[in-house]
Amino acid sequence: MNTRDLVLIALFAAIVVVLGLIPPITLGFIPVPITAQSMGVMLAGCIIGAKRGALAFLLFVLLVAIGLPVLSGGRGGLAVFAGPSGGFILGWAVAAFVTGLIAERFVHQGNSEARQFVGFFLASVIGGIVVLYAIGVPWLSAVTGTPLTAAATGALVFIPGDLLKAAIATLAARAVYAGYPLLPARA
Template sequence: MTATSVERASSTRNTVLIAVFAALIAAMGLIPPITLGIIPVPITLQTLGVMVAGALLGPVRGMLSAVIVVVLSLLGLPILSGGRGGLGVLVGPTGGYLIGWIPGALVTGLIVKYWAIRRSSPAMRYVAVTVAAIVGGIVVIYAIGVPWTSVVSGLPLRTSAIGSLTFVPGDLIKAVITAIVAVTVHRSYRGLLR
């Protein structure tokens, strides 16, 4: 195999992985959202897809999967939970959480690639990947989503922050699921995380 054909195969593999995980994130939007009424942001399963994309594909490819979903949804495809899509989502109270998916996947991937997956003990790898998913998939996304919701909906920042706490238990479960999936997959496919 020549160097060019190896590069082409690697590029094709990367493109396929990015597309598959973008499709996974979009498919998780088929699960109906749960609206709490405390703040105008529903509970969705799509953040699990964002966490898993970053943890499995690494920072760049995981982030690109999230970028594809965000761009397609802003172009009007109804791929967000509840069949939402279009620019109205961006200017709505959930827009910050949506934009937060991009750095959320990036940060999750960075922490997993350069720290979490390198832990020598299997138990510590699970804990470390859970921490990576919490930092990228909760802290980073909330850091953008909470102030965005406050500004767009006119809620005080404190109210928006307190309201977002209702998402934390579910998001912690998503982080644990991400760790179980990522550590298991990386054990079998060591070259996946690049």
């Protein structure tokens, strides 16, 4: 790991903090808010890769754990991990890793632009939605005492917004990839 990797990791942790400045949208029937920070998972994985993306989120989770109010709505501290959102927050690093891994496998310089868009979008959906929900929904079910099927059904309301986030992350990743072709050189 070199200085460039450390800078990218810190930069993406800071981007996630900035995404937290957008106020969360709270829904009455599920205790997990809609936030822009989950888009950071997709951005980090697609733009800086699996290892650096996961490390950016581990750094972010460390900032949350020490009590900095970096989560959407100004939340932070260890108590957040014991709440309904805890599984999603802890799952961000894994989701960023999977997103990056898929992007690294499917997006290459020699691919057509359309194929790169598809690769980034699939990486964002599989890593940033499927993997994240696979970690966060069971946690939500366990913490709230809600049956897993009910928690999963309630989480379906997030899918349209998450697909929009995946599309935005795809556009951003493709733009960065086209402008800085050496950036994807993986750590």
